[in-house]
Amino acid sequence: MESYIKLRQVSYAYPKGRFSLHDVSLNLNQGEITVVKGLNGSGKTTLGKIIMGILIPSTGTIEIDGVDSNKLKLCHRGSKIGYAFQNPDRQLFTASVFEEITFPLEIKGMSKKAADQKATMLLEKFDLAHLKQRVPMRLSRGEKQRLVLASILAQEPGYLILDEPSTGLDRDRRRELYDLLETLTREGIGMAVISHDLQFTENYADRIITMAEGQVIIDGL
Amino acid sequence: MVYKIDPRTKIILVLCLTSMVLIVENIWFVIGIGVISVTCALFMRVELFDLIKRYHRILILILTISLVQSIFTQDDQVLLEVAGISILTENGIKLGVKTFIRMLVILTSGMIMSTSNYRETIQGLIQWKIPYKIAFMTSLSLRFIPIFMEEFQDSMVALQLKGIDFKKIPLGEKTRIYVYLLTPIILSSLKHAEEIAIAMESRGFGAYPKRVEYLVLQLKGRDYGVMAGSVLISIVYVTLSLII
Numbered sequence: 001m002e003s004y005i006k007l008r009q010v011s012y013a014y015p016k017g018r019f020s021l022h023d024v025s026l027n028l029n030q031g032e033i034t035v036v037k038g039l040n041g042s043g044k045t046t047l048g049k050i051i052m053g054i055l056i057p058s059t060g061t062i063e064i065d066g067v068d069s070n071k072l073k074l075c076h077r078g079s080k081i082g083y084a085f086q087n088p089d090r091q092l093f094t095a096s097v098f099e100e101i102t103f104p105l106e107i108k109g110m111s112k113k114a115a116d117q118k119a120t121m122l123l124e125k126f127d128l129a130h131l132k133q134r135v136p137m138r139l140s141r142g143e144k145q146r147l148v149l150a151s152i153l154a155q156e157p158g159y160l161i162l163d164e165p166s167t168g169l170d171r172d173r174r175r176e177l178y179d180l181l182e183t184l185t186r187e188g189i190g191m192a193v194i195s196h197d198l199q200f201t202e203n204y205a206d207r208i209i210t211m212a213e214g215q216v217i218i219d220g221l
Numbered sequence: 222m223v224y225k226i227d228p229r230t231k232i233i234l235v236l237c238l239t240s241m242v243l244i245v246e247n248i249w250f251v252i253g254i255g256v257i258s259v260t261c262a263l264f265m266r267v268e269l270f271d272l273i274k275r276y277h278r279i280l281i282l283i284l285t286i287s288l289v290q291s292i293f294t295q296d297d298q299v300l301l302e303v304a305g306i307s308i309l310t311e312n313g314i315k316l317g318v319k320t321f322i323r324m325l326v327i328l329t330s331g332m333i334m335s336t337s338n339y340r341e342t343i344q345g346l347i348q349w350k351i352p353y354k355i356a357f358m359t360s361l362s363l364r365f366i367p368i369f370m371e372e373f374q375d376s377m378v379a380l381q382l383k384g385i386d387f388k389k390i391p392l393g394e395k396t397r398i399y400v401y402l403l404t405p406i407i408l409s410s411l412k413h414a415e416e417i418a419i420a421m422e423s424r425g426f427g428a429y430p431k432r433v434e435y436l437v438l439q440l441k442g443r444d445y446g447v448m449a450g451s452v453l454i455s456i457v458y459v460t461l462s463l464i465i
Contacts, residue, residue: 015271054378078382089409090372091379093401103401104383107394137408155384 003027004159004190005051005081010060012043012050012214020046021057022214030158030190033181035201037194038211044194045086047211048161051192052083065158082152086163088144091151092136097128100136101151122150126180142173146180153184160184160191166200178204228337229345230444234261235330237455242326248315250462255322258329267332276328276370278377282399283324291317331366339364344436353432365413372409376402 005028012021021043028034028051036044049055051062053074062069065080072080085091094100101119106112123129126146131139136147145165152160162181166174178200181191185206192209195201201208210218238261242254262269273280294313301309334342339360346356380402381387390398421427 052382073386074378074381075384075386079384083382085375085379089405089412090375093376093380093404095404103397104380104385107385107390107398137405151383 002029004030004065006063007051008061008063010050010057010062012046012055013058020214021050024060024214024216026209026216026219028159028190028192031185031188032190032206033185033204034190034192034207034209035195035205036192036209036211037196037201042211043214044211045163046214048083048163048192048194051161052081053077054083078157079155080157080159082149082155082157082160084145084148084152084160084162084165086167088141088148089137091148092144095135096132097123097134097136097139097147098132100147101154104151105154118154122154126150141168142177145169145177149180153189158189160189161194162191163194164196165193166195166197174199226447227345227438227440227444228334228342229349229438229440230447231265231333231337232342232345233448234451235333237451238326239330241455241458242323244459245462246319247462247465248319250458250465251319251322253458255325258326258333262329262333265333265336267329267336272332275374278374279328279370280325283321283328286324287317287321290320331363334363335367340436341438344434344438347434348438354427357426361417365410368413369406369410372406373402376405 005026007024007026007028010021010024014020024043024047036047038044046055050057051064051069053069053072064072064077069077092100094103098116098119101122102112102115105115105118110118119132120129123132126149128143128146128150131143136144139147149160149165165181166177169177174197181193182204185191193200193205205221207221208218209216238254238258242251242258245251245254259269291309291313294310294316298311299309300311300314342360342363343353343356346359347353351359377387380398385398387395387398
């Protein structure tokens, strides 16, 4: 299987000099769920942010879909990799659920008709069609997570990085979200899920990466 | 150490700087205030270069606003004209520069205040006989400036990750984007306010009419010096700018 994301000896140090990632080399593949786990402060979120280009690595190289990540601006990375923040509120901008999906598409030049069609399709897929006129900020946490995922998938990325997507969800809502993620994986999208949830790790992970003190200490299942 | 001055001294300094920059109209005097405020910030150990790196997008936003103001100000001294329409005028450039420096001074003032421990700032205000509730709210609002800046940056990143290239979108769409950008920041500030109110009430904030203080601030000689110097320099500066 051809790897979608390749990290080679990537390190990152925070401005105060404390290392958060140290010499990480990884390949992340499409069509599989990779769970990234570890204690708080082990470097999981930093790893996600580095792949997305939100943080710039101190050393090492990253290749995304065969392209050196240095050549990709944030907006281009967003079209290749979808990133869900730990807090979905940070990714919701508009006054309606429907507009949340259509506005980036329209700004990027898609016709209104095509954007509307795509949004309708995605809202149905994510069971949000009945909420399309609602204000995103007023949705429940689970609905917000699904909306964020739908708006990310509208960009048609090849890979997803989800930072603790099940935080704040009850058991049933977690299962619904996990089933949805599994469906997406079956459709060919790969994903790295930063998670502490043992149920998700045991039942859904194709691969588990365990991190400690900024290093990958176990990579397997 | 200069950066360890009393928070009340910093309030006076910041009030002088912001008042001066709003009163003074002469461009060279405005630039002078900009230089003074940056110098003060450096003395207070504000890490300016780190600040520029972290908040360069906000600075670009301020610069854009200044540029728009510069373009839309009409004057007889036209410097750049396209198809008979004056794009840049001498007066417009002056106004743009003034707007930029005024915003910069306000930003720097916030940073100067953030170098003080917020508990000390509240105490300073209380010792000035300002009611505790008002003092606490004022101090809290100053403390939130860096948090809002961080949230603004996060929102910018989140928008770009939606595939939006800020450099390539037309001006009309840019306005729409900025509205989108402000929405989560306003909502999160309301949410912060609500959460803080609940947290404060659950800790018995305002339960007793009288408070006793453990921390009591004492103004030192250098504080009086900086306060008097700030007020005097401000009066002289403003008077000179009005005369010249």
